[in-house]
Amino acid sequence: MQYQNSLQYAQSCDAKDSLKHFRDKFLFPKNSAGEQLIYLCGNSLGLQPKRTQEYIQQELNDWAKHGVEGHTDAENPWLPYHEFLTQNMAVIVGAKPSEVVIMNTLTTNLHLMMVSFYKPTKTRYKIIVESDAFPSDKYAVESQLKFHGLDPKDGLILWKPRQGEELCRFEDLERIMATQGDEVALLMIGSTNYYTGQSFPLKKITQLGHKHGAMVGFDLAHGAGNIQPNLHDTGADFAVWCSYKYLNSGPGSLGGCFVHERHEKNNDLPRFAGWWGHNKQTRFNMRHEFDPLEGAEGWQLSNPPILSMAAIRASLDVFAEAGFENVRSKSEKLTGYLEYLLDGLNNENINIITPRNKEDRGCQLSIQVKNADKALHTKLTQAGVISDWREPDVIRVAPAPLYNNFEDVWEFVQRLKKIL
Structure with a gap:
């Protein structure tokens, strides 16, 4: 895909996404002001499907x-x-x-x-x-x-x-x-x-x-x-x-x-x-x-x-309902967009340690940040992003294709850029 670094591009990708309606089938956590958080932590705990309560x-x-x-x-x-x-x-x-x-x-x-x-x-x-x-x-x-x-x-x-x-x-x-x-x-x-x-x-x-x-x-x-x-x-x-x-x-x-x-x-x-x-x-x-x-x-x-x-x-x-082939296909595009945006920061302190080849990774990108400690992750959390920190210097970010979208990915990178 020929990615672009703009909110309009991210929103256009979401508008064309055949799985976009599945996002509405999940419950997103919110902050104390009632604002929906950017949830990129499905590699640790996936979001709750709305139907789960009904099934139980x-x-x-x-x-x-x-x-x-x-x-x-x-x-x-x-x-x-x-x-x-x-x-x-x-x-x-x-x-x-x-x-x-x-x-x-x-x-x-x-x-x-x-x-x-x-x-x-x-x-x-x-x-x-x-x-x-x-x-x-x-x-x-x-x-x-x-x-x-x-x-x-x-x-x-x-x-x-x-x-x-x-x-x-x-x-x-x-x-x-x-x-x-x-x-x-x-x-x-x-x-x-x-x-x-x-x-x-x-x-x-x-x-x-x-x-x-x-x-x-x-x-x-x-x-x-x-x-x-x-x-x-x-x-x-x-x-x-x-x-x-x-x-x-x-x-x-x-x-x-x-x-x-x-x-x-x-x-x-x-x-x-x-x-x-x-x-x-x-x-x-x-x-x-x-x-x-x-x-x-x-x-x-x-x-x-x-x-x-x-x-x-x-x-x-x-x-x-989504079809796993469709889930996997969207995952590759979402993660590719995240990789593109991170590279576009041109920040020598950032290193993606996850393989660049899409066949050698899932939806998680592990972002190594030079000279960082958990304070960086804390600032991300305070900025409304739920991600995952692993010692000594890695932030794990996983846009899950069933409920994450291109705008989530774009917004995460903007907030990370501001903090850096």
Whole structure:
């Protein structure tokens, strides 16, 4: 696109945007004067869809009306409720419905997946993560190593950017596998790095790991609802994600899990089992031995919290109406415009550390500001911009295409320019 640095241009883009009416389907926070804030923090917590209250209220009404019978008699019966989310979720992550389930929270799901897919031996036991992985991922893999009696200092391999660089290079991961691949049991990579916004080549990573005999899993916390990971085609063994960032399901809401279909009938995989993963036909006959469901459903533990699932369903229905290909297309244009405007500041103190190639990023741009501290972010907040600060010197800005527009992006850069 041939961008222009003017409010009129931004407004003209918004007028032609086929998704513009979806902005009205969300609730925006306001300041004390009742003015709507510029919300660019969907990478941390997505905005609430207006329909969320209606969806949750329906379940509260059915609980009041039916009590326990709501499991079968509610307007949306609770027993199969997670199935109402599966199709729309599968489209967003590029999977078959049988490969996807909404359950638990992200790190819980990560541990459950590592129980099944991290199987260390005396010679093959190491785990690779990117060096600046989200802390919870690093804590989880370190604790798995310790659980198996291994020292994380020996068992954990960090895929690092080169000296003086911010981004990880695939050829460096290839080099690690060439020298240590026969010792690697699992590659567990964040699909889109929370700090830099870099999206990794998932299929190439999967092929590399499998070539050397390792299992491969991805954390899509910053990928689901942001990029299209095409999980089935990628061939990853598993993936996990949360739903409260780009998927707008509310603080602390449930996560999701992907298990590739080649594992769906493998009952020899070790797993931590629970009754909701048991054969639906005999689930309530309490005296049967565990008979796991085929597909990702077989990793479920407990009956799910319906109120949280109602909030997820509300957001997934919005995504389905918009069409994820359309969401992704708008995202690339919005982020490209943000990049263009930041470059136009001609400020030598500003550096975008997120990849310039749109294929290597989602909607987040991480803006490194030389000699800045959190005071800069505080001033932005006071100027009516909700963004995200990460130590030591990065502002994360994520124009989410379902509810942000070109005018948001233009106005943010004007306020940043004034503060600088």
